[in-house]
Amino acid sequence: MVAAANLVEVAALVGDTARATMLNALMGGQSLTATELAYCANISRSTASGHLSKLVAAGLLTVTHKRRFSYYRIASPLVAAMLESSKVVAAIDMPPRRHPRSINDDALRFARSCYDHLAGQLGVAVTDALVAMGHIILTDEGGEVTPSGERFLSAFGVDLKPRTRRIFCQPCLDWSERRYHIKGLVGARILDRLFELGWLKSVPGGRALQLTPSGRRGLFEIFQVEIERGAVQPVDDATRGGRQLKLSDLLNP
Amino acid sequence: MVAAANLVEVAALVGDTARATMLNALMGGQSLTATELAYCANISRSTASGHLSKLVAAGLLTVTHKRRFSYYRIASPLVAAMLESSKVVAAIDMPPRRHPRSINDDALRFARSCYDHLAGQLGVAVTDALVAMGHIILTDEGGEVTPSGERFLSAFGVDLKPRTRRIFCQPCLDWSERRYHIKGLVGARILDRLFELGWLKSVPGGRALQLTPSGRRGLFEIFQVEIERGAVQPVDDATRGGRQLKLSDLLNP
DNA sequence: CGAACAGTTCGGCCTATGCCGAACTGTTTT
DNA sequence: AAAACAGTTCGGCATAGGCCGAACTGTTCG
Numbered sequence: 001m002v003a004a005a006n007l008v009e010v011a012a013l014v015g016d017t018a019r020a021t022m023l024n025a026l027m028g029g030q031s032l033t034a035t036e037l038a039y040c041a042n043i044s045r046s047t048a049s050g051h052l053s054k055l056v057a058a059g060l061l062t063v064t065h066k067r068r069f070s071y072y073r074i075a076s077p078l079v080a081a082m083l084e085s086s087k088v089v090a091a092i093d094m095p096p097r098r099h100p101r102s103i104n105d106d107a108l109r110f111a112r113s114c115y116d117h118l119a120g121q122l123g124v125a126v127t128d129a130l131v132a133m134g135h136i137i138l139t140d141e142g143g144e145v146t147p148s149g150e151r152f153l154s155a156f157g158v159d160l161k162p163r164t165r166r167i168f169c170q171p172c173l174d175w176s177e178r179r180y181h182i183k184g185l186v187g188a189r190i191l192d193r194l195f196e197l198g199w200l201k202s203v204p205g206g207r208a209l210q211l212t213p214s215g216r217r218g219l220f221e222i223f224q225v226e227i228e229r230g231a232v233q234p235v236d237d238a239t240r241g242g243r244q245l246k247l248s249d250l251l252n253p
Numbered sequence: 254m255v256a257a258a259n260l261v262e263v264a265a266l267v268g269d270t271a272r273a274t275m276l277n278a279l280m281g282g283q284s285l286t287a288t289e290l291a292y293c294a295n296i297s298r299s300t301a302s303g304h305l306s307k308l309v310a311a312g313l314l315t316v317t318h319k320r321r322f323s324y325y326r327i328a329s330p331l332v333a334a335m336l337e338s339s340k341v342v343a344a345i346d347m348p349p350r351r352h353p354r355s356i357n358d359d360a361l362r363f364a365r366s367c368y369d370h371l372a373g374q375l376g377v378a379v380t381d382a383l384v385a386m387g388h389i390i391l392t393d394e395g396g397e398v399t400p401s402g403e404r405f406l407s408a409f410g411v412d413l414k415p416r417t418r419r420i421f422c423q424p425c426l427d428w429s430e431r432r433y434h435i436k437g438l439v440g441a442r443i444l445d446r447l448f449e450l451g452w453l454k455s456v457p458g459g460r461a462l463q464l465t466p467s468g469r470r471g472l473f474e475i476f477q478v479e480i481e482r483g484a485v486q487p488v489d490d491a492t493r494g495g496r497q498l499k500l501s502d503l504l505n506p
Numbered sequence: 507c508g509a510a511c512a513g514t515t516c517g518g519c520c521t522a523t524g525c526c527g528a529a530c531t532g533t534t535t536t
Numbered sequence: 537a538a539a540a541c542a543g544t545t546c547g548g549c550a551t552a553g554g555c556c557g558a559a560c561t562g563t564t565c566g
Contacts, residue, residue, distance in 0.1 A: 286512075286513090287512070287513060287514090288511090288512065288513080298512080298513070298514085299513090299514075299515080299516095301513095302513060302514055302515085303514090303515090306514085318513095320512090321511075321512050321513075322512065322513085323512075323513065323514095
């Protein structure tokens with residue numbers, strides 16, 4: 001008896017440094033051109049072209065040709081989910097810090113997009129804040145937005161209606177923090193809003209996200225998430241409860 | 254920028270036919286010896302030994318040495334989840350039937366264990382039945398056992414207490430059916446009970462499960478799942494509603 | 507004690523596949 | 537029209553890594 005050939009094919013595709021780097025770069029959700037991806041992976045364009053056509057043939061990526069550019073992107077959320085779950089396993093396996101952390105690594109650990117929602121320390125911190133304020137209930141099994149959460153998110157500018165058919169609110173195991181952050185429709189809309197407010201900016205050529213000064217202020221005021229020198233400071237519940245939200249400032253700037 | 258080396262390592266390990274076959278064989282949840290796994294994968298024992306030590310070193314498998322045997326098993330449910338999500342992607346990619354189905358393939362599609370719960374046509378059918386009877390509510394986001402479901406499952410011989418810390422009831426995307434079946438504690442306990450009743454037997458050397466004649470009767474009587482010539486027949490809700498459950502027969506044989 | 511067996515390690519073979527540069531197509535710019 | 541650029545295809549090179557058999561350790565059993 002032999003395993004499903006396709007599982008092997010898919011895993012083998014991911015199991016190459018150059019291809020994995022390109023997939024990783026696309027986990028931000030954007031489309032990138034072949035040349036950009038070649039640059040990301042440190043390989044020639046011809047090599048990249050070969051890799052990319054394999055990934056498309058296997059259905060991991062899709063490509064759209066516009067003008068003289070080929071834009072590649074992750075073919076489906078299922079592919080993103082597969083990569084995330086592989087990363088969770090990879091993070092467990094990690095023998096404690098054999099590879100020295102790179103600067104880039106630290107940036108990714110701090111804040112990154114996980115396909116379409118926020119991950120990393122910041123993603124976990126925002127999730128924790130929403131849970132602590134009683135706006136969201138997260139269990140291993142799933143997530144739920146409470147009525148107060150609906151009001152809060154709506155005031156924050158996140159529109160959760162109409163509820164589309166996609167998964168609404170779900171915990172996603174963060175590979176760097178090994179704690180849950182929010183994915184699904186809720187997670188995606190929150191990230192959208194953070195971009196819209198200019199609180200986060202994407203760093204070109206990667207999935208890392210940069211917190212802007214206004215984002216630093218905003219996260220503190222709305223979510224009581226305090227950031228010092230690029231690291232998230234834990235805020236105890238007492239402090240959290242003692243402050244008034246200033247959603248009005250946000251909505252009428 | 255370069256992708257996490259560990260993701261590549263993990264994926265590359267899965268991306269080899271022999272190793273994937275062994276992992277697949279272990280997805281039934283049991284422990285198998287090195288020689289058994291070598292036989293599964295059609296490779297010499299020396300080659301298998303090399304593969305297995307790599308898988309253990311990477312944390313995908315664990316090994317326990319007893320007497321003169323080495324028993325290997327999947328190291329964690331997270332590893333199982335990774336393999337399942339990879340298979341979902343692999344199943345999507347499948348260009349419609351390039352590889353002719355093997356007999357074994359059909360058996361797997363019909364019924365198999367997915368680490369610790371029932372999958373395949375039978376898994377989906379049982380899930381559908383529980384949902385149709387109002388015993389379980391499944392959404393994309395998670396699952397829930399209704400009060401009637403608790404009574405039903407309890408009468409069926411599935412004890413759901415004490416609720417351990419593990420995920421209770423969750424939908425799991427079936428790679429062969431592309432529909433949900435139940436995983437988590439509920440899924441695992443149901444499979445346990447089906448074995449206990451002798452309704453299912455495991456086929457040695459694989460994850461495929463065989464339905465026994467009593468299982469065929471039992472599934473029809475309790476779940477109104479009808480099986481003809483190894484394929485599950487859909488049962489419409491009218492028929493389903495028209496029959497009385499015979500749990501008493503089951504409990505006092 | 508010696509035979510049988512599970513498992514591992516080692517050395518050598520061989521194939522699969524990643525990589526590049528060169529040459530080509532097609533698009534945009536000057 | 538020529539130059540610049542995105543992308544692809546092709547040929548050839550180099551290496552990683554899968555595979556086996558042989559030899560070894562350790563356990564079980566006659």
